[in-house]
Amino acid sequence: MIPNISTIPIQHLASGDRLSIQLYKFIGANPGKKAYLQANLHGAEIVGNAVIHQLIEFLTTLDASQINGEIWLVPVCNPISTNQRSHVFSTGRYNIYDGKDWNRIFWDYESSDRAPGCDEYYIELEIDAIREKYLKRIQKSFAKLLEKINSPSSVPFNERYRYQLQSLCLDADYVIDIHSSSNQAIDYIYGFRGREESAKYFLLDYGILLDEYDGNAFDEAFINPWLALEDRLGKVGKPIQFDIESWTLELGGGMQMNPESVAKGVEGIKNYLAAKKILAIAGYPLPASETMRSIAKTSIIKYYAPVGGMIQSRLQLGSFVKAGERLYQILSFNKELELPKLIDICASSDGLVFDVSTNHAVNEGEYVLSLI
Known part of the structure; x- marks a missing residue:
C-alpha cells in the first residue's frame, strides 16, 4: 500500500x-x-x-x-x-x-x-x-x-x-x-x-x-x-x-x-x-x-573522570565487571614538574558496561561510562 x-x-x-x-x-x-x-x-x-x-x-x-x-x-x-x-x-x-x-x-x-x-x-x-x-x-x-x-x-x-x-x-x-x-x-x-x-x-x-x-x-x-x-x-x-x-x-x-x-x-x-x-x-x-x-x-551508575587526562584500557561495551575490578585507566599529565601518572579507576559494584564516551580525552568531571 x-x-x-x-x-x-x-x-x-x-x-x-x-x-x-x-x-x-x-x-x-x-x-x-x-x-x-x-x-x-x-x-x-x-x-x-x-x-x-x-x-x-x-x-x-x-x-x-x-x-x-x-x-x-x-x-x-x-x-x-x-x-x-x-x-x-x-x-x-x-x-x-x-x-x-x-x-x-x-x-x-x-x-x-x-x-x-x-x-x-x-x-x-x-x-x-x-x-x-x-x-x-x-x-x-x-x-x-x-x-x-x-x-x-x-x-x-x-x-x-x-x-x-x-x-x-x-x-x-x-x-x-x-x-x-x-x-x-x-x-x-x-x-x-x-x-x-x-x-x-x-x-x-x-x-x-x-x-x-x-x-x-x-x-x-x-x-x-x-x-x-x-x-x-x-x-x-x-x-x-x-x-x-x-x-x-x-x-x-x-x-x-x-x-x-x-x-x-x-x-x-x-x-x-x-x-x-x-x-x-x-x-x-x-x-x-x-x-x-x-x-x-535509578540503579544506573555513571562514572566521571576524577582528574583530567586520556582514557585508556577501558572495558569494551557489553563487558561484565565485578566490584573492585578495573574499568579504565587515566593517563594524567601535570604542570608540576612530575612524570605523567597512570590512574586505575575500579568499579564500585558489579555491572554491565552499557554506555561509553566517544572522546577518550576528558577534563576533570567529564563523563566516561555507565554501568547497569
Whole structure:
C-alpha cells in the first residue's frame, strides 16, 4: 500500500528558507489503534532514520487489510538539530539558541496548572469511555497553546516546535521515539511501569524502567497524564490500566547507522506492532523475550573522570565487571614538574558496561561510562 505523505513546515529562516518535516501515514482497511513513530530528535542520533526507512519499505509491500488502525512515521523529526555541525561532528543535542535539551521541552498536561483532578463521574464509566473523555480534556487544553502561538507576542521557537510535533501523537495509543546514545552504547529500551511485559516484544536484552522522571521528555509527556489518571482512579477504588504505551528505543551510538542496531530496531518494532494487533503479518508476533532484563533507571551508575587526562584500557561495551575490578585507566599529565601518572579507576559494584564516551580525552568531571 502507498502511504499518505504530508509535509509540515517547522521554521521559517531569516534567509527565507523553510525547514519542514515529512509525515508518512499508513491507514489500514480495518479499524484499530494508532501507532506514532519518530526518529532523530537529537541531531547526532541518526540510526532511527534508517529504521523508519526500512519500515516504510516493508509497509508498502502490505495490503491495507494487513493493517488494523494507523501507523504514522516521522523520520528526521528535528531538522534543526540534524543539520547542526561543529567541524565534522554532528552535535544537535541542545538548541544552540537557548541551550535547552531538545528532548526536555515537551508539554506535559499532568504537570500543567490546567490538569484537573479525578472527576467523580469517571468512577461509573467503562475504561474506553474514560479514555475518550480524558483525551478530549487533554486536547482541549493543548489547543489553548495555539492561541498564544498565534498571538502578537507569540512564543519562543521551542514552544512552536513542540506544538507541531506533539499535535501528531496526542491521540495515539502507542508512541515510539527512536534515539541512540550521544556516545556509544548497546541497544536497549526505556519504558514505564505497568508496561514491562509489552517491552519484551521488542526482542531486546535490556529494558530500563523509568522509575524517576520529570515529565518533559517526549515519551514522558505523552504517557504521564495517563499514568497519573491510573493512580488517581486506583486510590478511589477503580484500578485500571489503559492500553496506552510510550517507548524510547536506544539503538547504538551517535553519528552512526549501525546495521545490527537498525536490524534489531526494525524487527522489534514489527514484532511489537504485530503483538498489538496493528500488523497482521505471517510469522508474527514472535514470542516475547524471556531473557530481557529490566533495570530501574535509578540503579544506573555513571562514572566521571576524577582528574583530567586520556582514557585508556577501558572495558569494551557489553563487558561484565565485578566490584573492585578495573574499568579504565587515566593517563594524567601535570604542570608540576612530575612524570605523567597512570590512574586505575575500579568499579564500585558489579555491572554491565552499557554506555561509553566517544572522546577518550576528558577534563576533570567529564563523563566516561555507565554501568547497569
